Structure formats: C-alpha cells, structure tokens
Amino acid sequence: MKAKKKVVIVGDVRVSALKQNSKHKPASKGRSGPAVPATTATAGATGLRPRVETGNTAIADLGTPFVAQPTLAERAALDRIDLAVDLAPDHGGLVLRSPILVASGTFGYGVEYGEVVDVQRIGAICCKGTTRRPRAGNPPPRVTETPGGMLNSIGLQNPGVDAVIDKYGPIWQGWQVPVIVNVAGESIEDYVEVARRLDGVPGVAGIELNISCPNVGKGGLQFAIDRDAARAVTAAVRRATDLPLLVKLSPNVADVRPIAKAIEDAGADAICAINTLSGLAVSADRTHAFLGNTYGGLSGPAIKPVALRIVYEVAQVVSIPIVAIGGVTNLDDVLDFLACGAVAVQVGTAIFADPELPVRLGDELRADCLRRGLTSYHPLIGTALPKRTGAPSAKGAEYRP
Amino acid sequence: MRLVAAELVESRQILPGQWLQSFHAPELASGSRAGQFVHVRTGDYSGLVLRRPFSINTTDAATGIITLHFRTVGRGTEWLTRVREGERLDMLGPLGKPFEVDSRSRHLLLVAGGLGMAGVRMLADEAIRDGRQVTILFGALSANHVYPSTLLPDEVEYVVATDDGSMGHHGYVTELVSEYEAWADQAFACGPHPMLARLAQLAAGRRERLGVAKLGRKRGGGKVDPLGSAAARRKAFLQVSMEQTMGCAVGACLGCTVMGVEGPLRVCREGPVFASDEIAWPDR
Numbered sequence: 162m163k164a165k166k167k168v169v170i171v172g173d174v175r176v177s178a179l180k181q182n183s184k185h186k187p188a189s190k191g192r193s194g195p196a197v198p199a200t201t202a203t204a205g206a207t208g209l210r211p212r213v214e215t216g217n218t219a220i221a222d223l224g225t226p227f228v229a230q231p232t233l234a235e236r237a238a239l240d241r242i243d244l245a246v247d248l249a250p251d252h253g254g255l256v257l258r259s260p261i262l263v264a265s266g267t268f269g270y271g272v273e274y275g276e277v278v279d280v281q282r283i284g285a286i287c288c289k290g291t292t293r294r295p296r297a298g299n300p301p302p303r304v305t306e307t308p309g310g311m312l313n314s315i316g317l318q319n320p321g322v323d324a325v326i327d328k329y330g331p332i333w334q335g336w337q338v339p340v341i342v343n344v345a346g347e348s349i350e351d352y353v354e355v356a357r358r359l360d361g362v363p364g365v366a367g368i369e370l371n372i373s374c375p376n377v378g379k380g381g382l383q384f385a386i387d388r389d390a391a392r393a394v395t396a397a398v399r400r401a402t403d404l405p406l407l408v409k410l411s412p413n414v415a416d417v418r419p420i421a422k423a424i425e426d427a428g429a430d431a432i433c434a435i436n437t438l439s440g441l442a443v444s445a446d447r448t449h450a451f452l453g454n455t456y457g458g459l460s461g462p463a464i465k466p467v468a469l470r471i472v473y474e475v476a477q478v479v480s481i482p483i484v485a486i487g488g489v490t491n492l493d494d495v496l497d498f499l500a501c502g503a504v505a506v507q508v509g510t511a512i513f514a515d516p517e518l519p520v521r522l523g524d525e526l527r528a529d530c531l532r533r534g535l536t537s538y539h540p541l542i543g544t545a546l547p548k549r550t551g552a553p554s555a556k557g558a559e560y561r562p
Numbered sequence: 563m564r565l566v567a568a569e570l571v572e573s574r575q576i577l578p579g580q581w582l583q584s585f586h587a588p589e590l591a592s593g594s595r596a597g598q599f600v601h602v603r604t605g606d607y608s609g610l611v612l613r614r615p616f617s618i619n620t621t622d623a624a625t626g627i628i629t630l631h632f633r634t635v636g637r638g639t640e641w642l643t644r645v646r647e648g649e650r651l652d653m654l655g656p657l658g659k660p661f662e663v664d665s666r667s668r669h670l671l672l673v674a675g676g677l678g679m680a681g682v683r684m685l686a687d688e689a690i691r692d693g694r695q696v697t698i699l700f701g702a703l704s705a706n707h708v709y710p711s712t713l714l715p716d717e718v719e720y721v722v723a724t725d726d727g728s729m730g731h732h733g734y735v736t737e738l739v740s741e742y743e744a745w746a747d748q749a750f751a752c753g754p755h756p757m758l759a760r761l762a763q764l765a766a767g768r769r770e771r772l773g774v775a776k777l778g779r780k781r782g783g784g785k786v787d788p789l790g791s792a793a794a795r796r797k798a799f800l801q802v803s804m805e806q807t808m809g810c811a812v813g814a815c816l817g818c819t820v821m822g823v824e825g826p827l828r829v830c831r832e833g834p835v836f837a838s839d840e841i842a843w844p845d846r
Contacts, residue, residue, distance in 0.1 A: 266816075267809075267810070267814065267815060268814050269813060269814030273810070273812045273813045273831075274810075276563045276564065277563060277565055289816070297825050297826055298816060298819065298826055301818075301819050301820055301821070301826075302806060302807045303807070303817045303818070303819060304612075304807050304808070304809045304815070304818070305807055306610065306611060306612045306636075306638075306807075308609050309609040309611065311611055311809065313809065313815070313817055315815070315816045315817060318816045318826060461611045511611070513613060513809050513810045513811075513815065514603050514604075514611060514613055515603070515652075516565070516654070516812075
C-alpha cells in the first residue's frame with residue numbers, strides 16, 4: 162500500500178520536472194538552459210498528468226526505499242546532468258562523481274555497510290580517523306542519543322595507519338569511489354608521519370585532516386582552535402604529501418574565519434566544516450556523566466544551523482572548495498549548504514538511521530537539477546551568500562543617467 | 563544483513579512497561595539465529611536520529627513472523643508502543659553473532675535477568691527443536707515482573723527468582739546456578755551487567771570445582787581456537803549476550819564497544835554474543 166503510493170509520488174516529482182523542462186524559461190540563473198528534446202517528447206508521449214509539486218516527499222517516509230524508475234529517455238536526461246566536483250582544483254585534482262560524501266567515523270572503512278549500500282555510487286568515502294599508532298579509544302559507553310542528534314566519544318579507536326593501509330588499501334584500490342583517509346594526531350610529527358605513509362598508497366585518494374576532534378582527552382590546546390597551530394599543521398602536511406588535502410574545521414571556536422583563512426594560506430585544497438560540537442550527557446541516575454569519556458561530540462540535525470552559519474562565514478573568506486558537514490538528512494539540507502557556499506556535503510549521523518541516504522541524495526540532487534532545467538548543480542552553489550559590494554558601485558556610476 | 567520493511571501485526575503489553583510485538587518479516591524470520599538482533603528505525607519526525615537495537619525474541623519461518631520484546635525506557639521505545647498494526651517499520655538485520663551450541667550438548671542452562679529473557683528466548687525454541695533439554699533460570703524484581711510461563715515452550719523447565727521473594731527463590735537468579743551447573747553442558751545468559759559478571763565468575767571456576775573433563779576428544783594437538791571465533795564460543799561453557807548503546811550496528815561507528823581481554827569489542831559485530839572469557843569483567 163505504502164510502497165505503491167510512494168511510486169506515484171516519485172512519479173509526480175518526475176512529471177513536474179519534465180513539465181518545467183518542456184516549457185523551459187531561458188536564463189533564470191544566467192546559464193543557457195539545456196535542450197532536452199528527448200525528454201520533452203517523452204513527457205508528451207506518455208501523457209502523464211501534471212500535478213501539484215510535491216516537493217521533498219520521497220525522503221520523508223519511514224525507511225521505504227527510493228524507487229524512482231525512470232524510462233530510458235528520462236534516464237538519459239538525468240545522466241546528462243553533471244554532478245562531478247573537483248575538491249582539489251589547484252593541486253592535481255580530486256574529482257568526485259557526486260558531491261555527496263560520507264563523513265568520517267560514520268561509515269567505517271567503507272566495507273561495513275557493503276551488504277546494504279552500493280558504496281560505488283557515493284561521491285567519496287571519508288574513512289574512520291586514522292592515527293600513527295593503534296588506539297583503543299575511550300571507555301564505554303561511547304554514544305548516546307540527544308534531541309535531534311547524538312553524542313559520541315569514540316576516542317579515535319583505530320588500528321593505526323599501517324594496519325589500515327595493509328587491510329583496506331587493496332580493497333579501496335579496486336573501488337571506483339575515492340577514499341579520503343581521515344588523519345588525526347597529537348603532534349605535527351604524528352600528522353606528517355601518517356600523511357607520508359599514505360602518500361602514494363594505491364586506493365588512497367586524499368587526506369582529510371582532523372585537527373578538531375574534541376574527543377581525545379589530552380588536555381592540550383587543539384590545533385583547530387588556534388590559528389597558528391592550524392596553519393602550522395596544514396603547512397607541514399602539505400609539504401609531506403602531494404595527496405589532495407582537506408582540512409576539517411572545529412565549530413568550538415569564537416570566530417572560525419581567521420582559522421579558515423590560515424588553513425587556506427597554508428596550502429589546503431579544501432575545507433570541511435564542521436566537526437562535532439562539544440557536549441555532555443548525564444547518566445540516568447544523575448550521579449555522573451553518561452559517556453565514559455565525560456564529553457562527547459554532538460552531531461545530527463541539531464547542529465545543522467551551526468554548520469550552515471560556519472559554512473556561510475567561511476565561504477566569504479576563502480576561495481578553495483568547502484565541503485559542508487552537519488545534520489544533512491534530506492535534499493533540502495544539501496541545497497541549503499550549497500546555497501551557503503559549499504560545493505559538496507558529507508552525510509554523517511543520518512546514515513545510522515538510513516544507510517542508503519548518501520546514494521539516494523545523489524539521485525535526488527540529479528532529479529532536482531533536471532526539474533530546475535540545469536545541466537549541473539553548480540549554479541545552486543552560493544546563491545544565499547551576500548552579494549559582493551564595493552567595486553561595482555564605481556562601475557555603476559559610469560552608467561548612471 | 564538487509565533492510566526489511568516489517569509490518570506490525572500484533573502489539574501487546576505483557577508485563578508492566580514491557581511489550582511484545584509481532585512483525586511480518588519473512589526474510590528475518592527464516593534467516594535469523596538465536597542471539598542475533600535487528601536495528602529498528604524510529605520515526606523521523608520525533609527528533610530521534612538513531613535506530614534502536616532489539617534482540618530477536620522469537621521467529622516463525624512458516625508464518626514469517628518475528629517477535630520483539632522490549633521495555634519502554636525512553637522516547638524510542640515509547641514511540642514503538644504507539645505504532646499501529648499494519649504500519650511498516652524499517653529494520654536492518656539480522657545482525658551480530660548468534661549463540662553457538664555444541665552438537666554434543668544435551669542440557670542447556672539459560673539464565674535471564676529481567677528483559678534479558680528477550681536475549682535467550684529464541685535459543686530455547688531452537689534447542690527444543692533440536693531435541694535438547696532446556697532449563698531457564700529467570701530473575702526479576704518481583705512477581706509482577708516475571709515473564710509469563712505461558713509464553714514459553716511447554717518443554718522448558720522454568721525456575722524463577724525474585725529480589726523481593728514474592729515469587730520463587732528469594733534472591734538473585736545467580737544463586738540458583740550452583741544447582742544446575744553440573745547438569746548443564748553449556749550455559750547462555752543475558753541480563754544486567756553485574757549478573758553476567760557474576761555468572762562469568764562462576765563459570766570460570768566451574769571446571770576445577772566439578773572436576774569435569776573437557777568436552778570432546780583430545781585431538782588436534784591442543785589446537786586453540788582463536789578468541790572470538792564461533793568455534794571458541796561453541797566450546798565455552800558460558801556465552802553471554804551483551805548490550806551497549808549503539809550507533810550504526812554494522813561495525814562502522816565503534817560506538818557500542820565493551821572492553822574485552824584483548825581490547826575493545828564491538829557488541830554489534832564481534833557480539834552481541836561473547837564467550838564469557840572474551841570479556842574483561844570488572845572483578846577480574
């Protein structure tokens with residue numbers, strides 16, 4: 162019953178997409194519209210009823226899989242939409258086929274969800290945080306649910322970079338999906354050493370520097386909250402490797418902009434924002450903190466507004482690509498982050514409830530572009546950023562009557 | 563492991579705050595083993611971002627029905643009690659490692675504390691189907707928290723202990739174990755952590771205390787099964803089903819670990835069933 166209804170809804174989205182396409186209005190965003198004659202013909206031929214726009218309904222329902230089954234012509238039109246994005250345009254390139262990534266720590270090493278998810282259709286996989294030596298992680302319990310989110314304090318449990326390379330390198334090498342290794346450390350030397358070992362390993366497509374994980378209870382100042390330390394670690398890793406280098410920002414700072422700028426200046430290819438917010442949960446009997454590590458990192462829909470704000474701020478001070486992370490659970494969230502200046506998004510906590518979400522969001526973004534008459538999702542990027550002021554005013558004066 | 567749309571067919575409160583729900587999910591009913599669990603997605607709209615893990619209480623391959631037994635402890639389980647018959651829930655499963663019964667074991671001792679019954683309930687069905695004798699030792703706070711014997715197979719010997727003495731033995735269920743440990747070939751337990759720790763303590767000293775010979779022939783030149791393997795669990799006297807707050811349930815997030823003697827163990831992947839000597843119990 163429910164599944165049947167779902168097909169109809171999905172169909173409607175598609176119909177309205179085609180309809181809009183057929184009476185295509187040129188240049189709404191300054192791009193010449195894509196001519197899709199085949200699709201128009203299909204829409205006419207199948208005589209599908211036009212219906213009221215249903216928006217984002219395909220994702221909302223409980224666990225019912227997305228079951229879009231476009232015809233060949235529609236599939237061709239969808240395939241023409243370019244979702245590719247380069248996260249390291251100035252440094253050899255890290256081209257993803259989809260701007261939907263999975264966030265570090267939520268997808269393991271890409272193999273764990275293999276039975277239920279087609280991992281090859283994800284834009285890229287950011288693997289579990291990897292350190293120089295094996296780490297046992299924090300004492301349990303390590304996760305708990307909070308309103309609209311979850312707290313975790315895994316403590317960077319991982320087998321160490323060498324074991325990761327030995328165990329997963331050969332697997333990743335056979336994959337189409339790029340794997341970005343998330344790197345964590347306690348000193349600049351740690352980061353540099355891990356980056357060196359990863360350099361040149363087949364199957365490793367890039368490095369994401371975790372300079373902000375609030376879980377490692379070392380007491381020291383985090384790299385991510387100190388502009389000079391963030392700059393130093395980024396520059397050191399940049400010198401150590403030719404791999405595309407992404408750096409993940411912490412939201413636990415007063416002003417993230419100087420840190421983001423320092424990271425860009427130090428040679429990062431892209432910025433990921435944001436890591437988890439530092440938080441706390443109390444045990445049921447209220448005698449101690451719930452998590453074994455006392456503090457945890459908050460993730461999930463609860464942090465989306467914070468992530469949006471930081472992406473919005475960072476997008477105005479850096480020119481390298483921004484990968485947004487923070488509470489993405491549906492296409493609207495993706496579009497929000499794109500509008501605030503991100504070129505790609507990572508899905509994290511939502512995977513736990515809905516493992517197929519990263520793949521489905523790619524499909525939905527494609528369908529949304531088709532509906533808008535776009536050949537690429539790039540015109541959707543940065544639309545909510547403030548219009549630049551300053552220089553154009555002089556130019557405007559020239560034409561003033 | 564697969565994503566399944568399970569339709570709720572029956573929901574009833576069997577004890578104060580404890581519910582038994584039946585779902586039509588043929589894939590789970592025929593493909594699951596005792597000790598495994600499902601990860602159930604809760605309603606998106608209520609701000610619950612994590613799935614909830616539940617032991618598979620019983621399965622019936624013929625009708626495609628599985629049952630889940632749970633207590634309302636928070637918003638997720640309360641939401642679950644309000645699901646109406648005919649609604650479909652998204653379940654990921656079957657997950658985790660099952661109980662391993664040695665083919666030569668005739669007498670199985672199942673020890674359950676409170677909701678731990680849900681962890682071992684299916685094993686009773688499996689064992690009786692295979693012609694073994696099953697005794698369930700069950701511990702609860704008081705008589706009105708005792709799992710109804712009508713929900714158990716007739717062949718099971720059911721022994722109850724209550725903390726307040728309102729039914730059966732007055733005291734902890736672990737105090738009953740000594741009467742059965744010589745009879746039992748293998749023991750399986752699920753319940754509160756202190757109960758499992760006590761049982762592990764008892765199990766560790768069992769061989770010396772009873773002077774029992776090691777099961778099986780002395781073959782293979784003292785080959786030791788690696789800790790955590792199915793063979794090692796099968797040879798262990800006591801297997802425990804552990805619980806922990808859980809994120810992904812597939813081994814990706816490392817959120818549900820318990821401390822093992824060789825380092826952290828993921829309850830969702832290496833467990834939830836462990837041989838008792840795999841776990842670093844606090845007393846040891």
